[in-house]
Amino acid sequence: MAEVLVYVDHVDGAVRKPxxxxxTLARRIGDPVAVHLGAGADTAAATLAEHGAxxxxxxxxxxxxxxxxxxxxxxxxxxxxxxxxxxVLVPSSAEGKEIxxxxxxxxxxxxxxxxxxLEAGAEGPVATQSVFAAxxxxxxxxxxxxxxITVKPNSVTPEAAPAAGTVEQLPVSFGELATGTKVVSRxxxxxxxxxxxxxxxxxxxxxxxxxxxxxxxxxxxxxxxxGAAVGxxxxxxxxxxxxxxxxxxxxxxxxxxxxxxxxxxxxxIQHRAGMQTSKTIVAVNKDAxxxxxxxxxxxxxxxxxxxxxxxxxxxxxxxx
Numbered sequence: 001m002a003e004v005l006v007y008v009d010h011v012d013g014a015v016r017k018p019x020x021x022x023x024t025l026a027r028r029i030g031d032p033v034a035v036h037l038g039a040g041a042d043t044a045a046a047t048l049a050e051h052g053a054x055x056x057x058x059x060x061x062x063x064x065x066x067x068x069x070x071x072x073x074x075x076x077x078x079x080x081x082x083x084x085x086x087x088v089l090v091p092s093s094a095e096g097k098e099i100x101x102x103x104x105x106x107x108x109x110x111x112x113x114x115x116x117x118l119e120a121g122a123e124g125p126v127a128t129q130s131v132f133a134a135x136x137x138x139x140x141x142x143x144x145x146x147x148x149i150t151v152k153p154n155s156v157t158p159e160a161a162p163a164a165g166t167v168e169q170l171p172v173s174f175g176e177l178a179t180g181t182k183v184v185s186r187x188x189x190x191x192x193x194x195x196x197x198x199x200x201x202x203x204x205x206x207x208x209x210x211x212x213x214x215x216x217x218x219x220x221x222x223x224x225x226x227g228a229a230v231g232x233x234x235x236x237x238x239x240x241x242x243x244x245x246x247x248x249x250x251x252x253x254x255x256x257x258x259x260x261x262x263x264x265x266x267x268x269i270q271h272r273a274g275m276q277t278s279k280t281i282v283a284v285n286k287d288a289x290x291x292x293x294x295x296x297x298x299x300x301x302x303x304x305x306x307x308x309x310x311x312x313x314x315x316x317x318x319x320x
Contacts, residue, residue: 002086004030005079007072007099008048008056009091013040015047017199018091020158022151023051025118027161029125030086033057034165035079037072038064041167049165051158057082057170068181069095073102075172080107082170085146087125089118092150092254093198100150109145116155116256116277125149134276152277153199154256189245197229197246202259203275205231205248206241209264209285209304213241218308219263225315231255231275233265249274263304267292284308 004026009016019034026032034053036044041058048056057079063071076088076099088103090096092114104111117128126141127149141147197203204226206219216230223230232242234249248255250273260278265271267283267290275281276295283292284300284307293299300307 002030003033003054003083005076005083005085005088006032006034006053007076007088007090007096008034008036008044009093009096010036010038010040010044013043015044017158018151018153020047020051021153021156022089022091023048023053024156024159025151026089027052028118029120032163033083033085035076035170037075045165045167049163050160052161052163053165054163055166055168058167059170059172061172061174063174063178066183067179068183069098069102070180071174071178072099073106074174074178075170076103077106078172079170080146087147087149090148090150092152097150100148104145104148107145107148109148110142111148112140112142113150114254115149115151118149118151130277134273152254152256154201154258194223195227195229197231197248198253198255200229200255201257202226202228203231203248203255203257203278204228204261204263205233205265205275206236206263207233207265208235210236210241215305216242218305222261222263222308222312222315225312225319233271234268262292263308265292266290267295
């Protein structure tokens with residue numbers, strides 16, 4: 001069976017959930033081979049093997065941490081030359097999509113971004129995408145070279161399928177461009193204790209209807225009761241009520257959780273583009289004509305400051 005390269009998203013060997021999803025999808029079209037760059041490959045190997053990696057190609061060099069993107073592209077190119085894969089799968093983060101685009105260019109291949117599903121096809125893997133603000137679903141495949149595909153987080157439930165997961169060292173030669181953009185400083189992001197927005201199974205977002213930064217505690221309380229991430233509409237972010245890193249929408253982050261709760265969000269097209277593929281959508285808005293209600297599975301017409309606290313208490317009561 002053909003091998004499929006899976007780029008490992010990790011923090012010092014702690015494998016992040018989108019990688020486990022990629023391994024699950026990779027098994028549909030071949031034997032997953034994980035590519036682990038940076039420290040922690042021996043730590044990550046057990047998790048990767050548990051989810052189907054037949055082997056782990058590992059490379060550790062200061063370039064991966066000290067410079068942006070290009071060293072990782074060099075490594076993935078080396079992995080492609082070593083394995084001759086049927087496809088390369090990368091998580092659909094901002095960095096992941098840049099890596100995928102650069103790699104496809106080097107390989108003379110096509111690239112598909114933001115896939116939400118993947119299946120085997122007679123002439124190569126077939127990717128499903130949700131396009132035009134999720135108004136349409138398309139199926140497409142790459143017709144030239146090694147397919148390079150990025151997949152949105154939460155597109156599939158990770159499934160265990162134990163495999164060997166043997167760690168092999170990947171020799172990497174860095175090109176002249178690898179040291180072009182140096183990381184000169186880092187600032188640790190303050191932890192909220194909540195899940196990462198793009199990976200969360202539940203997201204609670206607030207919009208213009210929240211009325212101010214001081215009122216976002218209502219949204220946060222509901223999110224914390226559900227173990228959810230907190231998002232915000234562009235209007236709320238532009239007003240300075242919530243950080244840009246939490247913006248959901250076409251100019252922010254794209255999320256696809258199992259449950260999305262929109263509080264005080266009208267449902268402008270740019271916001272819908274960032275959350276329309278959520279499995280279940282609930283909205284609370286006092287305007288019965290708000291566009292968001294055309295999209296939802298469940299809608300509540302009411303004042304969010306009355307509805308959301310009641311919902312929070314109900315969730316807490318259910319949890320006992």
